[in-house]
Amino acid sequence: MSCFTTGTSITTLTGEKTVEELRVGDRIVTRDNGLQTVRRISRRHCDYGKLSTATHLQPMLVTTGALGKGLPERDMLVSPNIRVLVSHDRVPFDQKAAPGARDMLIAAKRLSDNRKIRACSVLGVSYLLIEFDRHETILANGCWVEAFCLSDLSDGGHGNAQRTEIQEIFPQFGSNAPSFKLADGQ
Numbered sequence: 586m587s588c589f590t591t592g593t594s595i596t597t598l599t600g601e602k603t604v605e606e607l608r609v610g611d612r613i614v615t616r617d618n619g620l621q622t623v624r625r626i627s628r629r630h631c632d633y634g635k636l637s638t639a640t641h642l643q644p645m646l647v648t649t650g651a652l653g654k655g656l657p658e659r660d661m662l663v664s665p666n667i668r669v670l671v672s673h674d675r676v677p678f679d680q681k682a683a684p685g686a687r688d689m690l691i692a693a694k695r696l697s698d699n700r701k702i703r704a705c706s707v708l709g710v711s712y713l714l715i716e717f718d719r720h721e722t723i724l725a726n727g728c729w730v731e732a733f734c735l736s737d738l739s740d741g742g743h744g745n746a747q748r749t750e751i752q753e754i755f756p757q758f759g760s761n762a763p764s765f766k767l768a769d770g771q
Contacts, residue, residue, distance in 0.1 A: 588663070588664040588667065588712035588713055588714050588754060589604045589661075589663060589664075589667070589712070589713050589714075589715070589725060589730075590604075590644055590661070590662040590663065590664075590710055590711060590712060590713070591603065591604065591605045591711045591713070592604075592605075592661075592662075593661050593662075593663070593713075593725050593726055594658075594659065594725065594726050594727075595607060595613060595715070595723060595724065595725055596613070596614040596723070596724035597611055597612060597613050597614065598611075598612040598613075598614070598620055604713045604715065604725075605628075605711075605713065607623055607626055607715060608623070608626070609623050609624065609625060609626060610622060610623060611623045613715075613717070613721070613723050613732075614723065614724055615717075615721040615722060615723055615732075616670070616721075616722040616723070616724075616729050617721070617722060618721060621717045621718070621721055622717065622718075623715055623716070623717065624716050624717055624718060625714075625715075625716040626713060626714070626715055626716075627713070627714040627716075627755055628711060628712070628713050628714075629711070629712050629754050629755055630709060630710070630711045630712075631709060631710050631711075631712065631754065632708075632709045633708045633709055636706075636707065636708075636709070636710070639753070641665065642664070642665070642753065642754065643665070643704050643705060643706055643707065643710075644662040644663060644664060644665070644704075644705050644707060644710050644712075645662065645663055645664070645665050645667075645693040645694055645697065645702060645703065645704055645705065646660060646661075646662055646702070646703055646704075646705040647660070647661050647662075647663060647669070647693060647696075647701075647702050648660050648701045648702070650701070651696075651698075651701035651702050652669065652671060652696075652728055653671075653672065655727075656726075656727050656728040657725070657726035657727050657728045658726050658727035658728075659726045659727075660726075661725065661726045662705060662707075662710065663693050663725075663730070664693075664712055664754070665692065665693055665694040665704070666692045666693070666694065666749075667692065667693050667730060667731065668690035668691060668692050668693075668730070668731040669690065669691060669692075669693055669696065669728060669729070669730050669731075670688050670689070670690055670722060670728065670729035670730070670731075671688065671689060671690075671691050671696065672687065672688055690722070690731050712754050714754075714755065715732055716732070716734050717732055717734055718734070719734050720732065720734050721734075
């Protein structure tokens with residue numbers, strides 16, 4: 586994934602929790618692999634100064650119902666490269682779905698319609714990165730969103746934009762940083 590912002594609701598074994606309430610060891614509902622354990626949570630606040638010089642890091646606002654069928658259930662701010670699961674009829678023209686695919690993960694910035702899904706100029710934002718043992722798709726505000734794992738290289742080139750964004754927001758990871766080294770909340 587790229588990153589969630591504070592206030593985003595994540596579905597766990599014990600019910601919904603805001604992303605900032607999650608802790609290492611919590612069990613999260615995933616789309617394809619059942620319950621999975623959170624291995625690392627990293628947090629970084631980007632202030633107005635950082636966002637004004639790196640405007641590509643401004644969060645995307647995904648408004649209630651923008652993805653169809655009432656999803657997300659509540660407005661949410663996410664980093665631009667976080668990938669959201671959308672049905673084939675909502676895939677942008679410049680994206681190619683696999684033959685027969687019904688759903689596809691698309692970066693929030695690629696879904697922008699400048700109305701219901703749009704870049705949002707903010708004075709500051711706290712980005713949170715949740716990592717598992719591998720990439721997962723988790724429920725955030727009722728819709729499926731990718732949780733991107735830095736150490737999982739199985740996605741080949743598909744994760745380059747996400748990986749670059751994470752490394753820019755969290756420079757301590759560097760280009761070859763091992764996973765699961767930081768303490769909860771760092």
